[in-house]
Amino acid sequence: MQNGYLNFHKTMKKTVLTKPGAGKETLLLPKGVPGREYFLQVIAARDAVVDRAIMFFEQNPSLNPPIVEDDDAITKRRQLDVAATAFQSAVIRPISNADSLANVALTPTVVEPVHSTPHPRLITQEQASAQPKPATVTNRDLSKALTADETTPEKTVDMLGEARSLVDAVFSRSTK
Amino acid sequence: MTVFSKLLAVVSSKTPEEKWSEAYRRAIREEAKVGGKVFGPIPKGTRREFFCLDEHTWVWHEEWNDESGKQHIRTTRYDIRPQGIFKAQNNQPYKPVTYLEAVNLYTAAKRYRAMIKAELAPILQNYR
Numbered sequence: 255m256q257n258g259y260l261n262f263h264k265t266m267k268k269t270v271l272t273k274p275g276a277g278k279e280t281l282l283l284p285k286g287v288p289g290r291e292y293f294l295q296v297i298a299a300r301d302a303v304v305d306r307a308i309m310f311f312e313q314n315p316s317l318n319p320p321i322v323e324d325d326d327a328i329t330k331r332r333q334l335d336v337a338a339t340a341f342q343s344a345v346i347r348p349i350s351n352a353d354s355l356a357n358v359a360l361t362p363t364v365v366e367p368v369h370s371t372p373h374p375r376l377i378t379q380e381q382a383s384a385q386p387k388p389a390t391v392t393n394r395d396l397s398k399a400l401t402a403d404e405t406t407p408e409k410t411v412d413m414l415g416e417a418r419s420l421v422d423a424v425f426s427r428s429t430k
Numbered sequence: 431m432t433v434f435s436k437l438l439a440v441v442s443s444k445t446p447e448e449k450w451s452e453a454y455r456r457a458i459r460e461e462a463k464v465g466g467k468v469f470g471p472i473p474k475g476t477r478r479e480f481f482c483l484d485e486h487t488w489v490w491h492e493e494w495n496d497e498s499g500k501q502h503i504r505t506t507r508y509d510i511r512p513q514g515i516f517k518a519q520n521n522q523p524y525k526p527v528t529y530l531e532a533v534n535l536y537t538a539a540k541r542y543r544a545m546i547k548a549e550l551a552p553i554l555q556n557y558r
Contacts, residue, residue, distance in 0.1 A: 293453060295450070295453075296453045296454050296456075300457050300458070300461065301547070303482060303484060304546060305543070307484070307485045307510070308539055308543055310485055310510050311510060312536075314511075314512075314515055315512075315514055316526070316527065316532040317529075317532050317536055
């Protein structure tokens, strides 16, 4: 095989084999001959240069071009961007601004129309006083509601009267 | 007197820096001959060399004769830059290469390295 480095190699052999009976070490080029060390150093240096050159190649953008999007892909990506922005403004920001979990539960998480009722925390003092106040519920009302049955007050009075008459009749009978 | 003995004579008569540069140039010339075979058989009458000049530069040199016997010489220099690969032919301005040419050049560079290493292996083995 006749190629560059081998020719170079054979040339060196031819040059050096002038000393009969030389050992293996001196077959190619004996130590101390000018050029031997340079040759070795140059080969090592060139090997490193070519390795680095390949590495630069592999990192180059010409071999790794960016992915080119077609029109459909661009449109779809923009729609996703818009949806993501709307979601962020409607959900993520109210939650992140909330003081506590209780407030999160009270905070509307959907974007309401402009004409809708403003959030209670956003209305003015006058607006608040103008709104109808809810009826005040006391503990007594609650217990009354819990014990109430379908019996009307008039019917209750009649039943009590009958009971008293019955008791009076029993006692009068027993005392006789 | 052989080529290398001529080189030794040159090397021994210069400063260490000059010796190094001379040996380095000699090595590149030898590599260029090997690199010329990266692209397949070389047509008869054509001289083709391909080599790595440094970490960022590759050179493709070609000389051939047309039917009329006129000689043509074309030297293509490829620069590997951070923003892309550019080439210049016969000292014309640099222009970016296509994606296909970049891939072909990269393939050639990898083959070049493999062929150089295959040649160096037996030589270095003998030296160690």
